[in-house]
Amino acid sequence: MSTNEKRQAGEAAIRYVEDGAIVGVGTGSTVAYFIDALADLKDRIQGAVSSSEQSTAHLKRVGIPVLDLNATGKLTLYVDGADECDPHKHLIKGGGAALTREKVIAEASDQFVCIIDSSKLVNLLGKFPLPIEVIPMARSLVGREIVKRGGNPVWRDGVVTDNGNWVIDVHGWQIADPVGLENDLNQIPGIVTVGLFARRPANVVLVGDKVL
């Protein structure tokens, strides 16, 4: 993991921000650099839509207005980090448990700029355990469905998401068909969000200040 590359990526993403924009803002240590850089432009943007309580607090601290996605409608730009990124810009996200709001904003945005350091690049997704947000009563049911599919589900004990739900991390999957797995898991009752961003991948990936 390179802190320097995270900073470079966060700062490089600023070039995608247009005057007057409402910017979708993700969550995590890389996004924190983006928010700090965005603060310098705060008088040129309308505000941000935030993907977590953590990012909301940071945005407010630096004086960027936080807006409601229901009021803003579609966004032109979403900037967020990732836990893994494959050559097709398919991602694993949710290491910080913010996956659901992140996926909603990514879906609502024309362009998803993903900011990472080079340690996140992989050929095949799955070395990073796949986060899945579940409603609490469905934890065991979902766990059994994951075992049927060859995964090893581990409950992230003690973590409650911003939406009041729980997270299961799935170990042991080598994800050769991310779109197929995302679609399959989305059918299981009780799963709120799968941390695979494959149906809606990133459009641009910044690895440090390099465009992938």
Ligand SMILES: O=C[C@H](O)[C@H](O)[C@H](O)COP(=O)(O)O
């Ligand atoms: O839930 C957290 C998010 O998906 C983050 O974008 C992801 O975990 C990457 O975070 P970081 O930039 O801190 O490595």
